[in-house]
Amino acid sequence: MASLSRSLRRVPLSVWLAGLLALAIIAAAALSPLIAPFNPTDLTSFNLMDAELPPRFSAEGDPRFLLGTDNQGRDLLSAMLYGARVSILIGGGAVAIAAVVGVMLGLLAGYFGGWVDAVIMRIGDIILSFPTILLALLVAGVARMLFPAASSAEWAPIILVGAIAIHEWVQYARTVRAATMVESARDYVRAVKVIGLPSRQIMLRHILPNVMGPVLVIATINLAAAVLTEATLSFLGVGMPPTYPSLGTLIRIGNEFVFSGVWWIALFPALLLVLLVLGVNIVGDWLRDLFNPKLRGRG
Amino acid sequence: MLRFLIARLGQAALVMLAVAAVSFLMFRFVGDPVAGMVREDASVQEKAELRQALGLDQPVLVQFGRFLGRTIRGDFGVSYRNQRPVAALIAERLPATLELVLMATLLSLALGIPLGVLCALKPDGVAARLVQAVSLIGISTPTFVTGIVLILTFAVTLGLLPSFGRGQTVQLGPWSTGFLTVSGLKALVLPSITLALYQLTLIMRLVRSELIDVLSSDYIRFARARGLSLRRIHFTLALRNALMPVITVTGLQIGSLIAFAIVTETVFQWPGMGLLFIQAVSFSDVPVMAAYLLFVGLLFVLINTVVDLLYAVVDPRLRVKAS
Numbered sequence: 210m211a212s213l214s215r216s217l218r219r220v221p222l223s224v225w226l227a228g229l230l231a232l233a234i235i236a237a238a239a240l241s242p243l244i245a246p247f248n249p250t251d252l253t254s255f256n257l258m259d260a261e262l263p264p265r266f267s268a269e270g271d272p273r274f275l276l277g278t279d280n281q282g283r284d285l286l287s288a289m290l291y292g293a294r295v296s297i298l299i300g301g302g303a304v305a306i307a308a309v310v311g312v313m314l315g316l317l318a319g320y321f322g323g324w325v326d327a328v329i330m331r332i333g334d335i336i337l338s339f340p341t342i343l344l345a346l347l348v349a350g351v352a353r354m355l356f357p358a359a360s361s362a363e364w365a366p367i368i369l370v371g372a373i374a375i376h377e378w379v380q381y382a383r384t385v386r387a388a389t390m391v392e393s394a395r396d397y398v399r400a401v402k403v404i405g406l407p408s409r410q411i412m413l414r415h416i417l418p419n420v421m422g423p424v425l426v427i428a429t430i431n432l433a434a435a436v437l438t439e440a441t442l443s444f445l446g447v448g449m450p451p452t453y454p455s456l457g458t459l460i461r462i463g464n465e466f467v468f469s470g471v472w473w474i475a476l477f478p479a480l481l482l483v484l485l486v487l488g489v490n491i492v493g494d495w496l497r498d499l500f501n502p503k504l505r506g507r508g
Numbered sequence: 509m510l511r512f513l514i515a516r517l518g519q520a521a522l523v524m525l526a527v528a529a530v531s532f533l534m535f536r537f538v539g540d541p542v543a544g545m546v547r548e549d550a551s552v553q554e555k556a557e558l559r560q561a562l563g564l565d566q567p568v569l570v571q572f573g574r575f576l577g578r579t580i581r582g583d584f585g586v587s588y589r590n591q592r593p594v595a596a597l598i599a600e601r602l603p604a605t606l607e608l609v610l611m612a613t614l615l616s617l618a619l620g621i622p623l624g625v626l627c628a629l630k631p632d633g634v635a636a637r638l639v640q641a642v643s644l645i646g647i648s649t650p651t652f653v654t655g656i657v658l659i660l661t662f663a664v665t666l667g668l669l670p671s672f673g674r675g676q677t678v679q680l681g682p683w684s685t686g687f688l689t690v691s692g693l694k695a696l697v698l699p700s701i702t703l704a705l706y707q708l709t710l711i712m713r714l715v716r717s718e719l720i721d722v723l724s725s726d727y728i729r730f731a732r733a734r735g736l737s738l739r740r741i742h743f744t745l746a747l748r749n750a751l752m753p754v755i756t757v758t759g760l761q762i763g764s765l766i767a768f769a770i771v772t773e774t775v776f777q778w779p780g781m782g783l784l785f786i787q788a789v790s791f792s793d794v795p796v797m798a799a800y801l802l803f804v805g806l807l808f809v810l811i812n813t814v815v816d817l818l819y820a821v822v823d824p825r826l827r828v829k830a831s
Binding site: 331335340343346347351437440441445446447463468470472475476490494 | 647648671771797801805812
């Protein structure tokens, strides 16, 4: 632990900057209703006459719209801030669900072993043998066919969270299972077993706190991946609807105008997305190295 | 070994059965297959007859058995949208996707291996640090953003390369190839770069870490002590061993690339299987979706099983662990 706190004090500048960048974007997105110049979900606040105006700094820019407007005359900056909020909420939601489900199943598999372990881990193996995007597309696509309301602004986020989490839980389960197996063999677990505490209590109160470290690292790295998957699904047209866009939806809308030289509708949301994911990734990479004892010694 | 072989093949069969079951459930319970096939003014009587002719009045398990039989014969039904057999649609689109994946794989190897070697031999050099930084940006940039930026730069602004479609293709029997015409090759440039970038970072990082491992091993130190030239040590002795896992991973990744091509094909309107699938998703074209799922599922199961079996042949320790 001593070396851990020492490396915590020596956080590289790039990680500081990346962390601050990611936090700034997350904060701006969270506060979007307060700081955005317009409300992009309010149909009365924008005018089709303002459609496709270029950013303010270009020759034909309009002073009202810093980053220009989209095809419906929405202020792009406001749409991006609201969009980032949608993206982060869905990404965060997927990470939370995947972490809870994965940790629970990992605890069960590691603690009980035997057929419980075999069933959970084989299902995980099968899921991991397919790429995230394929599984997510399938879940989102089938959900839309089964009930048409799935593409509405209310239901789409829930479908997206499920579609992403169905692949991501396996990673948590694998990590927690391995850690639980190690912990279960330790004396303190044997002791509480002898006392006769119920299994549920042993797992949640005694083992869980000792296996949480790696879970937080995976969660950070997965947040970046989940935001990217959501953006990809929305870009492909099975994500958030244009009336309530995420960053991916905005890029999808912008993509239709790229050929006519209207570059800003696609590029500004894309830039924000890349900055957000890059910031989270840099912090996640650093955390992973910090928790990896093989690398820690090398300094 | 036999026991391992049987267990592994059994697992593969089980996965395929599960994939087939998902496909079947989509057919059976997503929308009404009859409604998609009859005229709009068909009577109840006609619909009932069609239902009977299609066997939809049979028990679900019997229907699943028939579905499996049809699937094994390669009969995936008729696309709701195009009114053509799905098997023919997929066969038509397959060459486009495979040519794209092939180009992307070659490109990522041709760039990834030298860059990985560079990063491993001079880990603190300016070039290596630059490559590392760019690769971090690379994994943080979604494929479709790369594609849009490439289109904006090379197609819209510079007007150098086409941004959609395959260009002119030449028909070689059932295979349509874009490799033989100038417009076909030009059309391949941007999509294959976009798809390759996804793979490039992975190969680069792998080459780097493998080569660093190999370079610190005893036989390399011995070669140094013998006074062999650095060039010979690095490229003849070390790189050859570092490349073994790279070859495995490249093989394993081909399935992922085919799945990931969905995004690239959408950005560039590339007429491959991925575009077919995503159009099927937005039009609720169940037969096409189910067939794509079965095809890709089979591909993944085949690749994973073959790799596992090859590993077991090469490394006997895995056999003991499995049984």
